[in-house]
Amino acid sequence: MDFSDQTGYRITLPSLPQRIVSLVPSQTELLFDLGLADRIVGVTKFCIHPEEKVKQKTVIGGTKNFHFDTIDALHPDMIIANKEENYKEGIEQLQAKYPVWMSDIYTLEDALDMMRQVGSLTGTEARAQELIQGISTSFEHLQPLQQSIKAAYFIWRKPYMAVGSHNFIHHLLQRCGFANAFAELTRYPEITPEQLQLAHPQLILLSSEPYPFIEKHLAEFQELCPQASIKVVDGELFSWYGSRLLHTPAYLQKLVEEVKNSLT
Known part of the structure; x- marks a missing residue:
């Protein structure tokens, strides 16, 4: 065969x-x-x-x-x-x-x-x-934000690394109605604190993998971007593209609803 x-x-x-x-x-x-x-x-x-x-x-x-x-x-x-x-x-x-x-x-x-x-x-x-x-x-039942917001998704710390374009996480961000703040850069760009401040995202998502971001890291991002809503998210549900996707839409829908409520 x-x-x-x-x-x-x-x-x-x-x-x-x-x-x-x-x-x-x-x-x-x-x-x-x-x-x-x-x-x-x-x-x-x-x-x-x-x-x-x-x-x-x-x-x-x-x-x-x-x-x-x-x-x-x-x-x-x-x-x-x-x-x-x-x-x-x-x-x-x-x-x-x-x-x-x-x-x-x-x-x-x-x-x-x-x-x-x-x-x-x-x-x-x-x-x-x-x-x-x-x-x-x-996924057909996933309801994205009606009005797109600018979001930054971080996968690493020291140095900060975010999700750029042309990868699976970027695709899922779009499906949620989140406009990737670093979509114009490389696939996984290194981001300086100054770049993050200039991007002025409304939402910052800190992934649980590959860097294990946890609640204690929220404060350092909040200091850089006081205007942003900041959340730690499940990296597996954003990046695992096998059968774990069975659980992803419900997780993303819950996240979308939390974000919507935090913006109102």
Whole structure:
């Protein structure tokens, strides 16, 4: 069976894969939700859901530093990766030995297409379609702000790094009716305090990952932008583009309502 991944790279699978290594946390969770627990042999140290099941799998390193000897010992017949989350040199090294299927995701439509294709790759089309339908229906009911507001979404501290354009988080911000304050910059720009003040966002969102922003960080942003409403948000629900998207629309709707109330 021949397949093209989301980057256009072609792989051949002689049969349904029985020994899968996943290099992406959100796609690991998807594989489990597709009912493939017995066929997953390797995951990264950042693959934390579903908690009890991932603990039983071999850890092959991080998303950007693979332990190739560990992967070799697992004898995978398919590896699932992502263009943004994994690193080019490591993927190329794996592609020389194994079928590596890579996702490349910027929008909800890309995420749903990834699920559809992973279902085909693994023979779980029916379950994949159930997930896709559930996610699609939930997002159709998401009611964005009627009047868009300028928002800044931060993923790192010291230095401050925000979400720019052309990535999945930017897409979800738009779906909420939030205009990304740094959409004109690179995908994940470094932001100075002066740039933040000049951008004058009405809303600042501090992500729980990759930097673990918590309530104690609100004050430093409030000092820079006294006019802004500032919230800590669940980074997984903004950036995980697998089956966790089942929970995302309800979370985003609650956030939209909180923001709407804080502005009135």
